[in-house]
Amino acid sequence: MAKVALLIGVSEYEPGLTPLPAATNDVEAMRQVLHNPEIGGFDEVKVLINPQQHEMAVAIETLFDGRQRDDLILLFFSGHGIKDENGKLYFATCNTCKTDRGVLVKATTVPANFVHEVMSNSRSKREVVILDCCFSGAFAEGLLARDDGFVDVRNQLGGEGRAVLTSSTSTQYSFEQQGADISTYTRYIVEGLKTGAADRDEDGWISVDELHEYAGKKVQEAAPAMKPEIYAIKEGYKIYLAKAPVDDPNLQYRREVEHWVKRGNGEISFIGRAALDGLQDRLQLTPEQTAAIETEVLAPIEVYKKKLHRYEQAYRNEIERNFPLSDQARADLNRLQQMSGLRDEDIALIEAPINTEQPPTSAPPPPDKNFLYYLRQYIFGVIGLVIGGTVVYFFLHRDPSPVTQPTENSCAKETYSLNDNVSLGEEILEKQDTNPDKEAGAQAFAKGDCQTAIEKFNLYRKANLTDPEALIYLNNAKARQKGDRLKIAVSVPIGTTINNAKEMLRGVAQAQDEVNNSGGINGKLLEVAIANDDNDTDEAQNIAKHFVQDRSILAVVGHNASEAAVPAAYVYKSGKLVMISPTSFDQRLSGLSNYIFRIVSTNNLVKSLSNYKINSAATSNVVICVDAESPDNKWFADEYAKAIEQTNGKINPTNCNFSDSSFDSNVILSQAIKSGANGLFLAPHISKINKALELARANQGRLPLFSSPTMYTQQTLAEGKADINGMILAAPWHPQAIPDNPFGQKAQALWGGRVNWRTATTYDGTLALIAGLKQASTREELQKVLHSSNFSVEGATGKIQFEQSGDRINNRIFLVKVQQKAGTNEYEFVLLPN
Known part of the structure; x- marks a missing residue:
């Protein structure tokens, strides 16, 4: 087993790219810790400074070529990452340049897809990529044609047996690269390895996730707006990079300092000081040693405080010269904020008290709950705040009383700041679909100019009918302008499975649009907060906690997959907030709480599919291919197996696990056929559809295919084509399933094309909440109405009623x-006769 690293630092660039002098220091700092036999212990560490x-490209290909399965390969890059107009990522070299028109000459870069290809071709199953990329300011101002602020590292570099760590996936910030001796991110990567402090479980080894x-x-203590990310599956998280000392006095003292700093909100309390003094004596450390450790632990917090002070002085000086601020002054302050890595909430807490000191420049404005109101909301709405601490979350609470509008154009402002993952319209979350009109609409909404927001979102909708986020924001602006409104929320995986997220948002948007255009709910328009949970357990729980705290939110539609839906449901259960899950078929949601409801009956899905396999297709020896790390699909597959066995059918013994790192489609097919299989059942997680399609491709039509509803996607049709021809699946909706139901035609007119079952079930979930809110004004009343035997509403999938368990009745x-569509090379989902 070899450990090999390539460290690339690019500090010098052609005109048009900002120099990054810290990049060469980053490489040297990494070289020292990786080459040290007591820390990284790497056999070979190659350094490449300012390469052509x-x-x-040759060095990267050589790094991964000829490796063995157990070799550990590490690629570190410090320099500019550039995203083109199509969202593709490139790594800049010292000769990277642009044309006279400011267009990137891609031949002078190393594309991320090239790096992905050489990593994928390598035999090594332990690959680590660390990117300390400065995206902001990559080109001179005005030369980047389009930028949505997001870099899709996961799909462009991720893979099995691989971990990708990034300083940020945002193109918004540069974080003081210029003039720094070492980049912010690399500083703490090196510190964690060098001191051993990154060994969080104290087992003597530092893994990638630690x-x-x-x-x-x-990093977030020093620059809260900077968001390092990790992209890895289970195997990648536990790649061990370095050794850490065990029972080291300095490390023991450091960990205790970090504990008391965390407890003291960035400072060491009197109790903490007493504990540390006692520990210093017991460990026999000198005052100089402990002072050095404390200084290092507190360093990022002090950096953050200096940034706040620097911004405060700049703002105070500028406002003394000119109040209110000019547009140019505000633009300059925004640039200072971005370069400092400060968030909007940091800035709000600085600016508000200074603004109150300024004399009015004209007649006082009407009492419309403006900046002071929102400052108070920031302060009293704080859910978790550690000044200079880890992640700082703010949540703004809305006064439930009606808002009086001072003018026709204006509306009350309300902003969420939750890791930039929640928005009412002030921020674009779905960054793949946008144009200047949508951006202008969001900016106007953020400023409280609802009329402009309505106009811009309407213009954008004419150019892009398929974007549901814009329609929700349009309706939110109308609701906000009207003043008297009700609010719900929806949580979807925008950052990871964007197609699923869009499908779900279309259902919410259609229901909201219909009710608002017909006068609202008892005269109140419906407003919807959108959250992006990435189907991530921690993020979903965090979002759920804040939705529970915001008493103006009466219910939540979501979440998508079980890894998000189930953990969030427990939060809603304890917080007594109604959640309707439109897509998850995880049985753990059944009967969990009076506040948890489901639109799709999993038992009915399993029963329909298993009956067809047994009675119609005579497939009594089926191979079950499931993602063992996806609880809802695993449960679905387990229930299907029980149904088959209960009718004397047989489950083929071939092991077929989509989450297995050694998954080999050809091997699985060979084993299945040899063991007499006469069918394949596919139940992948949404992120593993590509593996299911790979298996279908290897099958070449030899065994009949069946699947869970997860495979009901456009990706399946577009990529599977002839390989999936004839595949049978169960679904809770199809456009031709209920002929007299108007939902399908309305959806096609609204979105300019057919929609998916996830749109229909999410529409029904939202419709159920709307019907419930017509009879209820509180969360407690709403769950009682939904549980009532008298409650029902006709939706896209038929009559919606709920059992006491929260499950759908007889859907x-x-x-x-x-x-295959006749005369074409395209494929479609067609309804089978009952």
Whole structure:
């Protein structure tokens, strides 16, 4: 087993790219810890400083070529990452340049897809990529044609047996690269390795996920707006990079300092000081040693405080010269904020008290709950605040009383700041679909100019009918302008499975649009807060906690997959907030709480599909292919197996696990056929559809295919084509399933095309809440109404009623088949007759 690293630092660039002098220092700092036999213990550490494009590409290919399965390969890059107009990522070299028109000459860069290809071709199953990329300011102002602020590292570099760590996936910030001796992110990567402090479980080894946790925490103490990310599956998280000392006095003292700093909100309390003094004596450390450790632990917090003070002085000086601020002054302050890595909430807490000191420049404005109101909301709405600490979360609470509008154009302002993952319209979360009109609409909404927001969102909708986020924001602006409104929330995985997120948001948007255009709920328009949970357990729980705290939110539609839906449901259960899950078929949601409801009956899905396999297709020896790390799909597959066995059917013994790192489609097919299999059942997680399609491709039509509703996606049709022709699946909706139901035609007119079952079930979940809110004004009343035997509403999937367990009563399930469109190379889902 070899440990090999390539460290690339690019500090010098052609005109148009900002120099990054810290990049070379980053490489040297990394070299020292990786080469040290007591820390990294790497066999080979190659350093590449300011390479030309060809030299850098060759070095990367050589790094991964000829490796063995157990080799540990590490690629570190410090320099500019550049995203083109199509969202593709490139790494800049010292000869990277642009044309006279300011367009990137891609031949002078190393594309991320090239790096991805050489990593994928390598035999090594332990690959680590660390990117300390400065995205902001990559080109001179005005030369980047389009930028949505997001870099999709996961899909461009991720893979099995691989971990990718990034300083940020945002193109918004540069974080003081210029003039720094070492970059912020690399500083704390090195610190975690060098001191051993990144060994969070204290087992003597530092794994990739531990290093990310340590460095991410420290980075956000110094620059809260900077968001380090890790992209890895289970195997990648536990790649061990370095050794850490065990029972080291300095490390023991450091960990205790970090504990008391955390407890003291960035300072060491009197109790903490007493504890540390006692520990110093017991460990026999000198005052000089302990002082050095404390200084290092407190360093990022002190950096953060200096940034706040620097911004405060700049703002105070500027406002003394000119109040209110000019547009140019505000633009300059925004740039200072971005370069300092400060968030909007940091700035609000600085500016508000200074603004109150200024004399009025004209007649006082009407009492419309303006900046002071929102400052008070910031302060009293704080859910968790550690000044200079780890992640700082703010949540703004809305006064439930009606808002009086001072003018026709204006509306009350309300802003969420939750890791930039929640928005009412002031921020674009779905960054793949946008244009200047949508951006202008969001900016106007953020400023409280609802009329402009309405106009801009309307213009954008004419150019892009398929974007549901814009329609929700349009309706939110109308509701906010009217003043008297009700609010719910929806949580979807925008950052990880964007197609699923869009499908769900279309259902919410359609229901909201219909009710608002017909006068609202008892005269009140419906407002919807959108959250992006990435189908991530921690993020979903965090979002759920804040939704529970915001008493103006009466219910939540979501979440998508079980890894988000189930953990969030426990939060809603304790917080007594209604949640309707439109897509998850995890049985753990059944009967969990009076506040948890489901639109899709999992038992009906399993029963319909298993009956068809047994009675119609005579597939009594089926291979079950499931993602063992996806609880809802695993449960679905387990229930299907029980149904088959209960009718004397047989489950083929071939092991087929989509989450297995050694998954080999050809091997699985060979084993299945040899063991007499006469069918394949596919139940992948949404992120593993590509593996299911790989298996279908290897199958070449030899065994009949069946699947869970997860495979009902456009990706399945577009990529599967002939390989999935004839596949049968169960679904809770199909456009032709209920002929007299108007939902399908309305959806096609609204979105300019057909929609998916997830749109229909999410529409129904939202429709159920709307019907419930017509009879209820509180969370407690709403859950009682939904549980009532008298409650029902006709939705896209039929009548919606709920059992006391929260499950849907008797929702119909339809069998769907993949079939080629006549005379074309395209495929579609067609409804099978009952």
